[in-house]
Amino acid sequence: MYLSNLSYVLGCLPLLATAALSKRQNSTAPTVQVLNGSYYGVHSQEYSQDYFLGIPFARPPVGDLRFRPPQSLNTTFNDTRNATEYSPACIGYGSDTWVLGNYISEDCLTVNVIRPEGVAPGTNLPVGVWIYGGGNTNGGNSDPRYNASFIVRQSVQMRAPMIVVQLNYRLQAWGFLFGNEVVESGNANLGNRDQRLALQWVQENIAAFGGDPSKVTIWGESAGASGVGMQLLAYGGRNDNLFRAAIVQSGGPVASSRLLTPSQWQPYYNNITLAAGCSNATDTLACLRTIPTDTLSSILNSTVTTGFPWGPQVDNDFLLAPFTASLQAGNFVRVPILTGRNHDEGTDFAPKGINTTDQFLANVRSQGPDNATAVTIAALYPDIPAIGIPATLDGRPTGPLASYGVQWKRISSYIGDLRQHVPRRIVNQVWSKYNVTNYSYHFNVIPNGAGAWLGSGHFREVAFVFDNTDGLGYKNVVAVNPFEGKGEEFFLLARLMSRMWVSFITGGSPNDSGVSCVNWPEYTLENPRNMVFDVNVTKLAYVEPDTYRAEGIQYLADRFADVYNR
Secondary structure, eight states: OOOOOHHHHHHHTTTOOGGGGOSSOOTTOOEEEETTEEEEOEEETTTTEEEEEEEEOSOOOOGGGTTSOOOOOOOOOSSEEEOOSOOOEEOOOSHHHHTTTOOEESOOOEEEEEEETTOOTTOOEEEEEEEOOSTTTSOOTTOGGGOTHHHHHHHHHTTOOOEEEEEOOOOHHHHHOOSHHHHHTTOOOHHHHHHHHHHHHHHHHGGGGTEEEEEEEEEEETHHHHHHHHHHHHHHHOOOSSOSEEEEESOOSSOSSOOOOHHHHHHHHHHHHHHTTOTTSSSHHHHHTTSOHHHHHHHHTSGGGTTOOOSOOOOSSSSOSOHHHHHHTTOSOOOOEEEEEETTGGGGTSOSOOOSHHHHHHHHHHTSOOHHHHHHHHHHSOSOGGGSSOTTSOSSOOGGGGGGOTTHHHHHHHHHIIIIIHHHHHHHHHHHHTTOOEEEEEEOOOOTTOOTTTOSOTTTTHHHHTTOTTOTTTSBTTBOOTTTTOOHHHHHHHHHHHHHHHHHHHHSOTTOOSSOSSOOOOOOSSSOEEEEEOTTSTTSEEEEESOTTHHHHHHHHTTTTTTSOO
């Protein structure tokens, strides 16, 4: 675990003066009175914004509260507390944790609030609540790639000011442990329950920051978009009036992998209890609560958990039924949605080394289809590199790229559709079927650092949405500034996309950005269309019919509920 320090905080908050980060309250520090007490934050003169960081929204999930649903705060205080530094991130495992050097802890259930300066209670600004991605195994609300100052600045310049809230939620086993004991005791899907309690906190407290609790948009990418999707499906689609709209980027309410029953998940659970010395305990979950944090974390960060399916599952409580079937039955919160995918998502998820059709068929069958269905899928996704993805790779991988496999472009197309494009199209079709406003996008941009064999892959749009043209959080051993060495069109596209997102959050339509002459049409069954973001076109964006790989995607979609169990 890595302790937070001043240089890290300075790296995450845009160019604040050192004095502004003093832990002592000063006369210029913004203050806010929430239900439990008052906090003072940080004022940025450069960005004309106020930051309130690391505010708890739940009791610390430690000790006997480990592996339990989050508990609301039950105490008040009279002093004015410090909210000038990020809290620890929730314990996670992966590059988002070790590259960024996050200080991690079990005690991590906090929110950050970023608002324009001069906002008082009663101002009633719209609110965007950001949920980070990371495969439900790592990530945090202090990640500088999600620095909200830039998009909040755009909102002010548009004269449509908004507030951004960033939440933390528990990860990996800490947030997504599953199995018979977990389900029977009502302790499943804890990471998604954390998100929901944070949304309840927003409803109770955001007015104190000048926000309007009736104008909340939930918003996430990848696993964060899955979190948004689970809030749309929670309790059978029960509308608790926690949000009025949703944005899902490269994820959402359709599962990206096969759902498992508690019994199917049980061997994974047993691996953990055995490694922790709890397998013979009368109550194995209670035993896991007694294991020291560092000891349990070492187990969870070892080969013991390799290949575990971390993520939401049907628990007959928070999530009542398989996700695709729930959507098709109309059991979701019917609010407007903005959703989309990147052109070459599959290159980030496809297995390497697929060299023959037999290997391709074996991979298809491993996802659920029988042999006859797999053969049909192989015909719909033929081994023709010219129609595979990414288009930036000419022909088959050779030379240094040979390890990707002869059929890399074929398997990437199939896996990209299976995990990303099919779920997106299902969502747009379902929203349209039930006459709920929805918008769809297709992102086809290759930023700096993305090779021709990866194309416009997963996560590439995030820097553009946040208008993070300085590349905060990308200049490290695993990433580079996506805008470095690029032309003006990249910066213009970031401005366009961030403003369209602001427009949707503040007004319910992406068409009031003030910087685009292209109208983003609503998606309908009669005329399904996407907005395409592409720096290779004159105006950075254009509208396309949503017909790409139509036959293959529809064939998969028709089998998502039964064959694929998603």
